[in-house]
Amino acid sequence: MEDSTRRVLQRLIRRIPTPQLKTTLEKWSGMTVAQRGSMDYTQTKWALTEKLLSLCEENDWTTKHITELEMIYVIDNPNQGMWHGFQLLDPEDDAHSVELTQFKEQFKSHLGELVRHVSVKIKKHTDEAVWIRIAWGDSFSRPNHLKPTYVVHHLQTPYVFVTGLTSKQKPLLSQALVLSTRHHTIKDANLSGRKLTAIRDLLMKQYQQVFPTNFPSPLAEKNETVSNPKIEREQAGPGAHRHQMACEAFGDGMLPQLQSAVYKLETKFKDHTNRTMTERDEPFKCIVKFESTNLLESLRYCAASGIASTPVTPLLSSIPLKGRNYFVITDNGPGPSSQMHQSQN
Incomplete structure (x- = not known):
């Protein structure tokens, strides 16, 4: 096992709260049924980490396997960092027809042309959101898996949500997104927050709105107390x-x-x-x-x-x-x- 893989695994296990560790590992395909059964979650975090490191050696896990585990945890627990909303503008005529396989191929290809060393993993969630994990490198250094960028995009919509992105990486990601989604530009939506679902629902208008009418009927007051x-x-x-x-x-x-x-x-x-x-x-x-x-x-x-x-x-x-x-x-x-x-x- 490479030292870089060990560091990524150690960092990830420290990040996952012990009560959620079992649920996360059970969703992961990196362990056999017997290995899952051998885990004792009453142990300390240090002991659990050592156990997983030994299994890492035994199964010859690579960084690819560990990042798959990380994506499972982040998708289930997205409120870990500051999320920023973006909006794609000026779609081309065929923008609405971009499907997942085409998007994955195009995104990886375009980003690979811009950055010599970059690691991209794309996974579609059950709510139809496309999750992208990017570990950035440059012309001289390998991708840094300890500081990844996460991107969430709903295909056929102009909305993108990003966390862990630096100002240096922003134009690179923007260009790859614009090209792979068949748009001409992307803008900052000036919306950010730690709850991904909140900024997603706000930007995509996925909450119960009330629209004024010429003859509005008053809504029922809620939680009123009895008075005179x-x-x-x-x-x-x-x-x-x-x-x-x-x-x-x-x-x-x-x-x-x-x-x-x-x-x-x-x-x-x-x-x-x-x-x-x-x-x-x-x-x-x-x-x-x-x-x-x-x-x-x-x-x-x-x-x-x-x-x-x-x-x-x-x-x-x-x-x-x-x-x-x-x-x-x-x-x-x-x-x-x-x-x-x-x-x-």
Whole structure:
């Protein structure tokens, strides 16, 4: 067994929590039934690692086998790093007809032309998502399997989700994706988070949305407590209206668990009492960040309960509307109003 394979296996076993190790190994084809039965999961992580290292020697596992095991774990537990959303643009006429075998061949071929030493493994998940694991090398070094990039793409859609990508690798991956999916370009969707399912559902609109109508019917209030009937009758109309507007802005039912939203301000400082700052030519710059275990749920509650005013400001409603959680706010001309411009970063 090569030292590089040993290091990859050791790192992976340390990464997998002991309660999940058995489930992950049972999905892997690298062990025989007898070898699976010989594993004692009541042992310490160190003892389990040593056992697997001995089996690695016995079975002559290669890095290829270990990366297959890693992909099983990452696919089942995707919320391990920061995921970033991208969108493919300008599809060619035959973009909708690209199927898995063709995509795999094209992607590996194009990336191999751009990078001399690169290792690519592609696996289709049960939800039809194509998972790609890339270990990057260069002209002089072998692929580094300790720091892989993971890419998730649903064929016949323009959406791509990536984690573990450096700025140096980004143009290489972008070119390979554009060519293999039959598109002309790809852009940063300015959407990121640690929960892959959350940013996927938000960008692909896979959650219960509420659309305004000319004659909206108020949605039923949820989790209401019994209070004075007269007060209830007086507040029923405004309360239902707030709830309707909150759901139109953020969605109804279970919302994607987005954890943050960032607003980068590059505006003129406006305060007639502070001439020093107001008369500066340079824009006033700061960053405002909202964080929550479920940001959209929190914002919806604030609007529905009256904590935040309705209609909801576009600064907040643009998160689900545009499928983004990173905004750059700049002045819209000489007046006091401002607008959100898409970041080019």
